[in-house]
């Protein structure tokens with residue numbers, strides 16, 4: 001009966017119940033790169049990648065592998081997509097920012113498949129870089145600004161360790177939801193630092209529950225449901241980030257060459273796949289993305305592939321299920337996904353008590369992927385030593401582990417803004433890359 005109840009709660013509630021459904025494996029103290037870790041700089045046939053043009057071939061091979069084995073196929077830019085700006089307030093947030101809200105009409109039709117993008121642009125900066133990330137519970141939750149349109153989509157409810165969702169009624173947001181997640185989105189801090197912030201609700205793309213297919217953008221592409229490399233939820237979120245970037249490219253108030261993909265947790269997994277597949281993203285910030293994100297599967301500890309595929313069977317494509325129980329012998333790993341982002345700047349962040357995300361496994365990926373940065377003639381993470389808690393390591397590959405649990409805090413944001421100041425804002429988006437040979 002207990003088991004039945006657990007299964008039912010996994011079916012019903014995405015976030016809260018699923019993370020309690022089966023505890024993560026005990027954290028592993030192992031602090032060296034796993035010997036079995038696949039090398040992104042070696043082709044599947046065993047020959048090493050020696051030149052930049054060979055890397056382009058290897059890049060295609062990796063994209064193919066990860067599409068087929070893990071994230072599934074995703075569509076391109078929809079032919080009829082258009083943007084409708086339905087709000088532009090140059091005096092938002094006490095006059096410090098311009099607020100824009102845009103309907104991204106995927107099939108060109110109002111009332112069809114669409115996503116609401118909320119953009120805040122600091123008024124004191126011309127063409128600022130943009131930090132773009134999906135949010136968990138609706139645009140109206142990230143700030144109490146009464147001008148933000150309240151989402152009409154399905155929203156999870158019930159017990160949730162991360163946010164108080166008592167404002168949700170019949171799976172719909174109410175005005176009481178305004179600002180409930182503002183603590184994780186320090187909008188004013190981001191704007192003051194000279195960045196625009198763009199965000200959309202994950203549920204506009206995929207509602208993130210077992211019965212959510214019909215409401216998901218995935219169901220607009222039934223041909224991608226054929227086969228086991230089906231369009232997955234993580235891929236749908238990543239795809240949505242690229243569509244938001246399509247809009248930002250048309251917005252002359254911001255610098256679309258300097259858009260940073262950001263995400264926390266499952267939305268960090270999506271940000272990683274977005275930056276890996278879409279080279280237009282200038283940089284990546286992964287906040288506790290864990291298993292299927294920045295964590296190395298070959299590092300024991302934290303959430304397992306079996307747990308991912310059991311609690312959230314729609315997050316990855318069906319092929320990925322064949323790897324249940326094979327974490328440490330997987331023929332590919334997440335250092336190879338991050339390799340697809342190199343040599344663009346990347347920040348990986350962990351939290352000490354977030355055992356599920358396996359902080360050490362995330363750190364070791366920062367170490368592992370740095371080899372690819374060196375291949376490009378730039379340095380990655382400046383050290384291979386696990387840093388003390390709350391002591392960030394800033395580099396083209398940056399890392400910190402802060403105290404506390406699974407969340408996004410002001411401390412995290414302060415580091416991300418320092419990183420962006422150094423690697424995104426101060427420099428042009430273009431990175432001078434020296435070929436190794």
Ligand code: GCU
Nearest residue numbers: 019265266267289290303356
């Ligand atoms: C669960 C899940 C993680 C995920 C997290 C989140 O804990 O197991 O993989 O990252 O939810 O998105 O908050």
